[in-house]
Amino acid sequence: MKPGILLVEPMMQIIEERFDEIYTVHRLYEPAHKAAIDAALPGIRAVATGGGTGLSNEWIEKMPSLGVVAINGVGTDKIDLKFARGRNIDVTTTPGVLTDDVADIGIALMLGVLRHVAKGDAFVRQGKWGAESFPLGHSPKGKRVGILGLGQIGKAFGKRAEAFGMAVRYWNRSPVTDTNWKSCSSPLELAEDSDVLVVCIAASAATQNIVDANVLKALGSGGILINVARGSVVDEDALLAALNDGTIAAAGLDVFVNEPTIREAFLSAPNTVLMPHQGSATVETRIAMGELVLANIAAHFAGEKPPTTVN
Ligand code: 8YV
Secondary structure, X not given: OOOEEEEOOOOOHHHHHHHHHHOEEEEOOOHHHHHHHHHHHHHXXXXXXXXXXXXXXXXXXXXXXXXXXXXXXXXXXXXXXXXXXHOOOEEEOOOOOOHHHHHHHHHHXXXXXHOOHHHHHXXXXXXXXXXXXXXXXXXXXXXXXXXXXXXXXXXXXXXXXXXXXXXXXXXXXXXXXXXXOEEOOOHHHHHHOOOEEEEOOOOXXXXXXXXXXXXXXXXXOOOXXXXXXXXXXXXXXXXXXXXXXXXXXXXXXXXXXXXXOOOHHHHHOOOEEEOOOOOOOOHHHXXXXXXXXXXXXXXXXXXXXXXXXXX
C-alpha cells in the first residue's frame, strides 16, 4: 500500500503526478476529500505545503505520525519551527533554486513602477494613445537602491541593480562580509540613503512591520518601495497612507498581509503596481522547487535526514 501524504496547496501538475505515482495524496484544498483526509490524518507522515501557507500547530497536532513538513518555498514564517522540532518533525525548504526568479520579479516591479508599464498598458487598451499625454518615467541609472535584508535574494537583486547602473547599499540584521556594498546602520538610515528601497528580508516576529511610517518618511516623496519578501514586514496601513498622501512616490508589491484577501485600499492606491505573489512562479523554478520537495519527502520515507532541513 502506498503511504499517505497531505498536500496543502496545489503544485505543478507534473510534480503532483510524481507524488501520485509514489503516494496516496490527500489534497487539503479539495473540499470533497475532507472525510477521507480526516480518516487518513493519524497515519500521515509527510506534508507538502507552500511558504506563504505553511502549516499551523493545530494541524500538526492532528497528525501524530508526522515526520516531515516539506515547504515548497523558502519562507518559514507560517510554521512554528521549534514546535515542529519538539515533535521530532523535520521542516524543509527549497533554498537556492528560487533566488534568481524572486530577484527578477523585484527588478520587474522596480522597472514597472519607474517606467509606468502597467499604466501604459491600460492607456493603450483604453484608446488614450494619441488623445492624451502619457507621463515621463524615471531612469534607474544613477539612482541609489537600498536592500533591506541581504540574503541570497537581496544579493541577487543587488547584482542586477548594478547592471542597471544603480548604486547599492543595504541593511542586514547580522554582518555581511562577502560584499563591498555600503552597509547602513539601520533600516531608517538605509531608507534615508535610498531612492528605491527593496524589501528582501525574511519575515519573523523580529521583522514584523520593520518598514513602518518612519522608514517610509525617511524614504521620502521621491522614493519607491518594492516588496518581494512578505506583507507582514511592512506596516501596510502606514504604506497606504504614505502612497495616498505623497509621503513616498510609488510602490511595487508582490506580497501582502492575508493573501489573497488583501487590504482593499491597495486596489485604488496611486502609483502602485501589484502582483499576486509570483516571485518564484516560473515553470523552471517551480519544477526545481517541486523536485526538492519530492527529494525531502523521499529521504524521510527512506529513513534519512531530508537534505534541506531547516529546523
Ligand atoms: C512561493 C514563497 O510562492 O518561497 C517562499 O517562501 O512564498 C514562494 O516561493 C510559495 O512558497 C508557493 O506556495
